[in-house]
Amino acid sequence: MLENCGPRISSLYLHVPFCAQKCAYCAFFSEASSGELINRYVAALVREMELVAHDLQPRTIFFGGGTPSLLNLRQWEKILRTMERLNLLGAEEFTVECNPATVSADKSKLLRDFGVNRISMGVQSLDEALLDRLGRIHTREMVFKSFDTLRAAGFDNVNVDLMFAIPGQTMKIWRATLTEALSLGSEHLSSYEVIYEEDTPLFAQLQAGEFSVDEDLACDMYEDLIARTTAAGFHQYEIANFARDAALNSQLSTRNFPSHACRHNLNYWRGGSFHGLGPSATGYVRGVRTKNWSNTQLYCEQLEKGKRAIESREELSPVARAGETAAFGLRMNAGWPFADFQRTTGHDLRGEWSADMDGLVQRGWASRTPERFQLTHEGLRFADAAAESFLR
Amino acid sequence: MDAAHIRNFSIIAHIDHGKTTLSDRLLHRTGTVATRDMEAQLLDSMDLERERGITIKAHPVTMLYKAKNGETYELNLIDTPGHVDFTYEVSRSLAACEGALLIVDAAQGVEAQTVANVHLAMKQNLTIIPVINKIDLPHADIPQAKRQLEDILAIPAETAIPASAKEGIGIEEILEAIVERVPPPKPTGAPGLQALAFDSLYDTYKGVITHVRVFNGELKAGMNIKLLHSGKNYEVKEVGSFNPKPYVRAKLEVGETGYMTANIKTAAEVKMGDTITDARHPSGVLPGFKEVHPMVFSGIYPINTADYEHLKQNMAKLQLNDSAFAYSAETSVALGFGFRCGFLGLLHMEIVQERLRREYGMDIIATYPSVVYRVTMTGKDKTVKEVDNPAFLPDVTHIEKIEEPMVRAYIICPNEYIGDMMALVSEKRGTLDHTETLDPKRVMLHNLVPLGEILIDFHDRIKSLTRGYGSMDYEHADYQESDMVKLDMLVNNEPMDAFSSIVHRTKAEGRGRALAEKLKEVIPRQQFQVKIQAAIGGKIVASESVSAFRKDVTAKCYGGDVSRKRKLLEKQKEGKKRMKSIGNVNIPQEAFIEVLKT
Ligand SMILES: Nc1nc2c(ncn2[C@@H]2O[C@H](COP(=O)(O)OP(=O)(O)O)[C@@H](O)[C@H]2O)c(=O)[nH]1
Ligand code: SF4
Ligand SMILES: [Mg+2]
Numbered sequence: 001m002l003e004n005c006g007p008r009i010s011s012l013y014l015h016v017p018f019c020a021q022k023c024a025y026c027a028f029f030s031e032a033s034s035g036e037l038i039n040r041y042v043a044a045l046v047r048e049m050e051l052v053a054h055d056l057q058p059r060t061i062f063f064g065g066g067t068p069s070l071l072n073l074r075q076w077e078k079i080l081r082t083m084e085r086l087n088l089l090g091a092e093e094f095t096v097e098c099n100p101a102t103v104s105a106d107k108s109k110l111l112r113d114f115g116v117n118r119i120s121m122g123v124q125s126l127d128e129a130l131l132d133r134l135g136r137i138h139t140r141e142m143v144f145k146s147f148d149t150l151r152a153a154g155f156d157n158v159n160v161d162l163m164f165a166i167p168g169q170t171m172k173i174w175r176a177t178l179t180e181a182l183s184l185g186s187e188h189l190s191s192y193e194v195i196y197e198e199d200t201p202l203f204a205q206l207q208a209g210e211f212s213v214d215e216d217l218a219c220d221m222y223e224d225l226i227a228r229t230t231a232a233g234f235h236q237y238e239i240a241n242f243a244r245d246a247a248l249n250s251q252l253s254t255r256n257f258p259s260h261a262c263r264h265n266l267n268y269w270r271g272g273s274f275h276g277l278g279p280s281a282t283g284y285v286r287g288v289r290t291k292n293w294s295n296t297q298l299y300c301e302q303l304e305k306g307k308r309a310i311e312s313r314e315e316l317s318p319v320a321r322a323g324e325t326a327a328f329g330l331r332m333n334a335g336w337p338f339a340d341f342q343r344t345t346g347h348d349l350r351g352e353w354s355a356d357m358d359g360l361v362q363r364g365w366a367s368r369t370p371e372r373f374q375l376t377h378e379g380l381r382f383a384d385a386a387a388e389s390f391l392r
Numbered sequence: 393m394d395a396a397h398i399r400n401f402s403i404i405a406h407i408d409h410g411k412t413t414l415s416d417r418l419l420h421r422t423g424t425v426a427t428r429d430m431e432a433q434l435l436d437s438m439d440l441e442r443e444r445g446i447t448i449k450a451h452p453v454t455m456l457y458k459a460k461n462g463e464t465y466e467l468n469l470i471d472t473p474g475h476v477d478f479t480y481e482v483s484r485s486l487a488a489c490e491g492a493l494l495i496v497d498a499a500q501g502v503e504a505q506t507v508a509n510v511h512l513a514m515k516q517n518l519t520i521i522p523v524i525n526k527i528d529l530p531h532a533d534i535p536q537a538k539r540q541l542e543d544i545l546a547i548p549a550e551t552a553i554p555a556s557a558k559e560g561i562g563i564e565e566i567l568e569a570i571v572e573r574v575p576p577p578k579p580t581g582a583p584g585l586q587a588l589a590f591d592s593l594y595d596t597y598k599g600v601i602t603h604v605r606v607f608n609g610e611l612k613a614g615m616n617i618k619l620l621h622s623g624k625n626y627e628v629k630e631v632g633s634f635n636p637k638p639y640v641r642a643k644l645e646v647g648e649t650g651y652m653t654a655n656i657k658t659a660a661e662v663k664m665g666d667t668i669t670d671a672r673h674p675s676g677v678l679p680g681f682k683e684v685h686p687m688v689f690s691g692i693y694p695i696n697t698a699d700y701e702h703l704k705q706n707m708a709k710l711q712l713n714d715s716a717f718a719y720s721a722e723t724s725v726a727l728g729f730g731f732r733c734g735f736l737g738l739l740h741m742e743i744v745q746e747r748l749r750r751e752y753g754m755d756i757i758a759t760y761p762s763v764v765y766r767v768t769m770t771g772k773d774k775t776v777k778e779v780d781n782p783a784f785l786p787d788v789t790h791i792e793k794i795e796e797p798m799v800r801a802y803i804i805c806p807n808e809y810i811g812d813m814m815a816l817v818s819e820k821r822g823t824l825d826h827t828e829t830l831d832p833k834r835v836m837l838h839n840l841v842p843l844g845e846i847l848i849d850f851h852d853r854i855k856s857l858t859r860g861y862g863s864m865d866y867e868h869a870d871y872q873e874s875d876m877v878k879l880d881m882l883v884n885n886e887p888m889d890a891f892s893s894i895v896h897r898t899k900a901e902g903r904g905r906a907l908a909e910k911l912k913e914v915i916p917r918q919q920f921q922v923k924i925q926a927a928i929g930g931k932i933v934a935s936e937s938v939s940a941f942r943k944d945v946t947a948k949c950y951g952g953d954v955s956r957k958r959k960l961l962e963k964q965k966e967g968k969k970r971m972k973s974i975g976n977v978n979i980p981q982e983a984f985i986e987v988l989k990t
Contacts, residue, residue: 215941363919
C-alpha cells in the first residue's frame, strides 16, 4: 500500500515501552515489565521493521521510550542485526535514549558498533532529593559515570535532558544543577519545565494541593537557562533545545541551526515525514498521521498475525496540514523561511496566514522580514498562543 | 341562579396560615369534589406553587351549598395570589367578591401579609369573616388572636370563627357565615352587560380563557362583546364555571363567576380588570382599573448563545399566560443577545426565571435587577424620563434629579429583634415611621424603604435575623428623590455592560469594590495585565488587577506526537472563540455568569 507513492521515508522513530520503574511525572507509554514480554516485543518490533523497511531509507533514527537502554545486549543485538539485514543502518544521525542507571560499557560499545552516533541522556536533575521526588531510579553519581562511559565508547554527540520548575526545586538548586550539567560538556542540552500530565502521580499531588505552581519562579529559571547556556557556548534553536555549533567558518544565522541540533527532531518541527514503530509510536507518512496501539500485548498480537498495529489514522486537509506545520515550525528560533515553508507544504505562509502574522508582529511577539517569519524572544514564551492562531 | 342565592368570596391569609387547606375543605364539604378525587392541596396547580407553598394563580371554583335554612346557594370562591408582587391582581380578584374569609393562624397570630391583605379587602369594602385556624394545635392561643384582630385590624373579635381546616372543625360555621354575612351581589343598574375580567390563562385549543364576574346583565355564547379598556371586540364562544373542573354553562348571570372563551389569541389582549360589555350597547366601565406596569427589570440571557431563538419562543409562550411579564430584545457585550424583562416584583421575577428553567428547560442567566427610576432632565422643559436600565441613564450633567420608587414595608417580629430590624431598615436606606405593639411579645414596624433595596435580600435577611419568626410585606408608595448614581465596572477601561447598575451614592463604592474583587477571581489571566475598575461617572472608586502571564507554552513538544499537541492547541483556540472580548481582554462567558450568580 505504500509502494506506489514517492521517495522513501528518511526518518524513523522506534518506541521501547519499558522502564525499570515509572517516574512520577511521566505520561509516556511505558511500563515496568518482565523479560518475557520484552522478548515478545523485540520479536514484534523486528516484524514491524520488516513490514515497513521497503519504504525507508533512514537519514535519522531515534530510539525513544520508555527506556531503550533497558533492553539487554541480546535484545539490542537482535534489533540492530535486523536493521542491518533490512538495510536500515547508516543514518547520518542515530540516537538512542538512555537512562543513566542503565548505561554499560558493553551496551555502549554494541550501539556504537552498529552506527549509533548520538545518545540522549535523561538526567532531569542532579539533586538527589529531587531525583527521588521525581521517582527517577538513577543517582547523581550514575550520571557522571555514564557520561564518562559514553565518551569512552566514542560518543561525541550527547544530549542531556534537564527539568526545571520541579516541585521543591529552588532557584539555588536549579542553578547548581545547571552548572554541573553544563560542566559535563555535552554537545546538546534539552531542558523543559515540568508538565503536569493527567493520570500521573505528580498531577494528582498538585490537584490534592500538596504543592503549588510558582509561575514566576519557572519563568526566572527559564531565563536563567537561556542566559547560562548561551554563556556556555550553546545556541538555542528551539524553545527547549540548545546545541553547540562546531562549524567554524560559516555563520550560524545563514544556516538556521547549530551543527549539533538534533536532525531527527528538526524533521518533526519542520513537518517532515517519518515512520513510527513500536507501541504508541506515531508516524507521519505522506500527509497521514498514524498512531500505534498503546498496549504492548495488543501490539505484539497484531504483529504476530503479520499486521501493523495501527490504532488510528488521521489525514488533515492540505491547508490544515500546512497550518499545523506552520504552528510547530514557529517553536524554532529560526522561525519559517517563506521558501522552506512553501517547499514543505505547497502553501505560501504570506497568503492564508498573513493576518495572523501581522497580529503577532503587532503584539511584539514576532518579526517578519522579506525572507522569513520568526518569533521574538518574548514571542517564544507565548509560543502556544502564537501557534494556535495558525491552525486551520 | 338568582342573585339572592349567590355569594362571591375570597380567602386571604398570611402564607401557611391554611388558605389552601381550608379551600380544599370547603370543596369537600360542599361535595364539589368527592373524597377520592382529593389530592392534597387541590388548587395549587403548578409545581412551583406547591414547592413554595404560594398560590400564584388558582381559578375560581363554584360550589353548591345547602344551607341550614334549607336553601341552596352558589358559592364562588375566587382565589387571590398570595404575594405583594401581585397586589393589583389581588385587588381585581377582591373586586369580583362581596366578602372575604380572613384566616389567622391561632398559634402565630396576625402576620405582615395578613395586614396588607386586610387593607386591600377593606379598600374594596368587602365583608370580612375572620377565621382563627389551627385551633387544634397545642399552642393555639385563640384569645390572643382575637385581641390582635381588634387591636391591629379593627375587626370585632366576636365575629371570628374558631376552626381547624385540618381537623374539619368549624367548616359548617364558616359556610353558614358566608351565606349569612356576605351580601348577595346587586346589579349595578347599567343598561346591559358589565362583567369584570379578573384573570386569564392560556389554552392551546381555546385560546385565552378569561375569568369573569358578571356585575350586570348576562354573558353567553354567541354574544358580541367589547373590552372597554383594550377597545377590542370578540364573539363569545363559550361560557362556564369550575367545579373545580371547567364545565360549560348556558350563560353567566348577575353575580355569577366563571370563565369565557372568545378566540382571544394572547393574554395581553385581556387587560386585568377590564370591563366586558355588549359590543352593540356598551355600558360604563367598572371602577378600579389600572394598567399594570412592571416594577422590576432585569436582563435574561441564554447561557448558550445558540439558544437565543429558542428562548425567544419560550418567552412568547410564557407571556401568553402571564400578561404582566414584559420582554424586549437587548444585547450585551458581555452576554450577547438576550432580553430586557419586566416583572411585577421580585417573586414574579423568580417565578418567570424558574419557569423558563424548569418548564421550558432553558439555561439562562439574569443580570442585576433594577427598579424604574424617574429622571428629571435639566433644561427649560424639565422632561421626566423613566429609566429601568442603567445603560439608558442619561449623562449626569443632564440630570436635575433622580427619584426612586418607595414601598411601605411592614415588619412583624418578636420584641427582642427590634434592634436588628431597625438596623436592617437603616442599612437598606429605609426609615422607621412608627411601631405598634401587637401583643406582649411582638411588634409591628411601619417603614418606608426604597423598592430597589428590598429586591435583593431584604426578606431573607429578616428571616435569618429573626430565626424565622419575623415576617414582612409591603405596599407600593410614592417616588422619592434620591442621590442615585450609575456604577460601571470597567475592564482595561472598557465598561462591562452586564455589571452596570444604578445604586445609591453611599452604596456605590462598597458594591464596586465587592464586584471588582469577584471579577478579579474569575477573569482569567491574559498575556498582559488586566485592570478591573469600578467607576462612578468618570471617577474610579475601586480597582483591582489581574497580573499578566509571563509565558504560555508547554516547553516540551514530544517528539512525534504532533497530533496530540495540535489537538490541545485546537481546544485552547476553541475556548478562546467562546470568550467575549472586552477592552482586548478575553473573558469566558462563564466568568460573567459566575459573578452574576453570586
Ligand atoms: N395543625 C393544623 N395544621 C394546619 C391547619 N390548616 C393548615 N395546616 C397546615 O399548615 C400548613 C400550611 O397550610 P396551607 O393550606 O398550605 O397554607 P396556605 O399557605 O395559606 O395555603 C400545611 O402544612 C397544613 O397542613 C389546621 O387547621 N391545623
Ligand atoms: S524513564 Fe522516562 S519514559 Fe520511563 S517512566 Fe521515567 S520519564 Fe517515563
Ligand atoms: Mg397555599
